[in-house]
Amino acid sequence: MTLRPVAAAALFALAAALFLAGLARALPPGEWLAALLSPQPDDVSALLVHYTVFPRAATALAAGASLALSGLVLQIALDNPLAEPSTTGVSAGAVLALAVFGSAGLGGASQSLVALGGGLAAAAVTLGLALRGGLRPATVVIAGLVLGFAASAATTLIALFNHEWMRALFLWSSGSLRQNDWSAAARLTPLLALAWIAAGCLARAFTLSSLRDEGAAALGGNPRIIRLTALALAAGLAALTTAEVGAIAFIGLAAPHFARATGARTMADRLLWTPIFGAGLLWLTDEAVKLIPLDLPTGAATGLLGAPLLMALAARLRLPSLAPVPISAPSQRLRPAWGLLLFGCIVALAAALFLDRAADGWSLAAPAQALDWRVPRTIAAFGAGAAIAVAGALLQRMTGNVMASPDMIGVSAGAALGFLVLLYAAPAAGPAAQLAAGALGAGLAALWALKGLKRGGAPEQPLLLGVGLAAAFTGVVSFLLASGDPRMALAVVWLSGSTYLVDGQRALVILAVAAGGLSAALTLARPLALLPLGPAARSSGLRIRQAQALTIALASVLTAAATLVIGPLSFVGLVAPHAARGLGCRSPLSLLAGSALVGGALLAVADWIGRVALFPYEIPAGIVAMLLGGAAALVALMKSP
Incomplete structure (x- = not known):
């Protein structure tokens, strides 16, 4: 047996053990199935389990898989092992939109719509700037990072002068998986399924993309179309997930490396196993967070629990060194503009x-x-x-x-x-x-x-x-x-x-x-x-x-x-x-x-x-x-x- 199933099974087994232990504290095991399928209206404990406990686990699985798939597609499209959903500025755009409209007391569906609008707007700006730069990977990364930094700075500036309502925004922006019904899981699951199928259909194109632009073009691929399709898929999936559960970082970066470290080398294996590891990692993190006697958002804990695993794997991982890339647009000057630089400093x-x-x-x-x-x-x-x-x-x-x-x-x-x-x-x-x-x-x-x-x-x-x-x-x-x-x-x-x-x-x-x-x-x-x-x-x-x-x-x-x-x-x-x-x-x-x-x-x-x-x-x-x-x-x- 290869390492991938063993590692995935260990993740899910540990998460399931914590989930079942928490479930046992709320209901006797004999009542679990009834609480899941048809809880009695007069049984408060069963209703809480049906509308909060089970939906939270389902949302964690769907959100973790979605963010992991988004991160993998971005790493493939940009040929960069450090890319993740925040590279497109989606998370920062969603948080900024809520910061701007937060004083209006948003909640429920209106909050999700505002966050979705901010995330999609940020993704659109990133892709628009990348298109002007010929969709070069460097241009995409720079545009997304710059937009994300600027949006985060604007959010922080608003927070400095609005302490009274910004803590609620912080809790959301850190990624909270608390649920009151099945709506988030019901929306995320079909979207994940469609995106996973679409990514599978693009497996050959992604394989060509991994050969860099010259290799992909020599084999009949269109690097710009492949990259644009991949970026749209990853950004859209990240925006929809962020709108439902908030900005959960690290999963999109870590899960592809977990899959690679456990032996997923071919494109088909990476597309199959990366979402599985993402789902298990976020579910395990969420179950561990429940053990902490503090209202800590799950997204705030992903780094605490997932970072040691990534660092341990990174110490063993053998990444191919990146070839030289055009890390900025070519300059039209033959010599450095020292005069302009010195004048600007003065x-x-x-x-x-x-x-x-x-x-x-x-x-x-x-x-x-x-x-x-x-x-x-x-x-x-x-x-x-x-x-x-x-x-x-x-x-x-x-x-x-x-x-x-x-x-x-x-x-x-x-x-x-x-x-x-x-x-x-x-x-x-x-x-x-x-x-x-x-x-x-x-x-x-x-x-x-x-x-x-x-x-x-x-x-x-x-x-x-x-x-x-x-x-x-x-x-x-x-x-x-x-x-x-x-x-x-x-x-x-x-x-x-x-x-x-x-x-x-x-x-x-x-x-x-x-x-x-x-x-x-x-x-x-x-x-x-x-x-x-x-x-x-x-x-x-x-x-x-x-x-x-x-x-x-x-x-x-x-x-x-x-x-x-x-x-x-x-x-x-x-x-x-x-x-x-x-x-x-x-x-x-x-x-x-x-x-x-x-x-x-x-x-x-x-x-x-x-x-x-x-x-x-x-x-x-x-x-x-x-x-x-x-x-x-x-x-x-x-x-x-």
Whole structure:
């Protein structure tokens, strides 16, 4: 017997055992069948079981299979092992739609319709931008990620000023499987069946797609039609599922890797087993959540329970290294636009330091005032932005993967987790203790990411290990948010990427780290030029594993430093290297330097806008950076041929 049936059976057996144990506490076993088929109107326990317990299990199975199938189709269509349903921006669009209309007191069918409309609108925008870019996988991924980041930033901004009703939105957006009837399961099951059949009919086309565009075209396939069909199927399925159960992350990423790790190699096997693993994983997670005496959404726990499994499998998984891909639209410039980059940095710093808004309007700040109050924040913002941007450029160049960003190696999550643990264990701890706790978490995460390179794995393997760690961290944060603890108010501000608490000493430290990190990164120019070639780089005398380890270690240090000073800034590390390429920075040397300038200027401007846009209120720089960078990236994608 192969490993796939055994692993699937173990998942379902454990989930079923927990389900039956909970069912036994509600009803005697002899009454289960009657409660399922025709409960007596005067039997309250039987009615609860019929309308809540059984529908919840059925919804978990259908939703898990749907998200897993959506993730698999996206990974095939985009030829990217890190793709998942959120890649199309569907989940973020659905949550934003509910945040915008949440004050109207939505519920029931109206809430599902609004969420469905937001998810489908986000998917339509992503596909529209991808069509303008020729449906290249890189363009699809960038469009979806940028749209998702921008929508998430807008939702967070709304949440900062609407605490009274945003907790209910958080509970929904984290994926709640609580049911009052069979309607969600009745809608999801036929949709899943149709999508599964459609995916099976496209198995040959997906096989051609796995040969990349040139191979598929040589065998008579149309890569653009295949990709468009796959993206529409995956996005539509994710939008419909999100509308029913909320935004449940991680299942769409993890299930395809579970299937692959247990031996599903052919396209038919992957299409068959991936939804099965997704259904079992979500059902098991939901049953485990019921054991926790807290109203914790199931989606918040998927990372906590599923991440260790993904990390264990990723440590054994042998992924083929990705070939070099066009991770941004070709630039029309032959040389980097250094003049434009330097001018933009000067303007950004000047505005952040001297352009002020007060109760009596706009004014220019005096040099003494700027030195006392604004220099530390501006220096910290510029240094953190530059550090995280260089880390992003290192990772994207090393892997050739458009989705590689600093948060994917788990260092940012590790630093944040260390900070939160200290916040709960010792709320009165000072800055030194906070830095020490964050540094410890970041260091452990970096060691975990480096583990992925010890056994000859592909460069994407550390990213999968980091994604698993980040998913577990997200689950911890969701758990803490659901607890309603007042200490999370400070954590939310810090997690949004804020310079509120930065002093002169921290500002100088992060600037020095950014400068030193950039200098060290420039010495890796030759390895970075060869690493995207994969195993062929060995013929040039490059020690691939050592070069990869040095790259990840340097990216980890830069990410940890920026995270500890300001908070997680993942979007800057993702978008800055793409912006630098768009300005002509193609070689490793120019890409690293250009990314540092773009990232530093972006975060400095974001910090300034956060101070003046809604005066006297302030918006965290991380949120503004996501909105600014997302808008600029979407405009660039719309203008690209």
